[in-house]
Amino acid sequence: MSNMETNLQQWHKVVFEKDFDLLNELLDENVEFHSPTLWKPKLGRDVTAYILKMIIEIFEDFEYRRQWINEDSLALEFAATVDGKNLKGIDLIRWNEEGKIVHFEVMLRPLNTLQLVFEKMTKHLQDAGFLPKP
Structure with a gap:
């Protein structure tokens, strides 16, 4: 089994299994996270872990349908x-040689569901102190 296949199994x-301890192990300290609901990428393990945990909780009936793997x-x-x-969406995940996630980008559609995700994420991020409250 290749390293990327192992990484994919860990990500699954x-x-x-909502293994958030493993999530923290997999994220590089300086991971860059790009969300379709945020203007700028978020940098760092803590905020990225928080966002990913939140999304795993918000999304229902989640399933991966197709995958593409390179080195x-x-x-x-x-x-x-x-x-x-x-x-529907796509996760783009890049790993370093140490098996840590260094770049994570998410794309979502359609617009009405993206807006709903934006509203939920914004509230959670504000409540956690990662975004200022209005």
């Missing part, structure tokens, strides 16, 4: 629902 354990990256197409609204 995080998502489907240091995964592209994972997924589907889920949020408050009964369907969404």
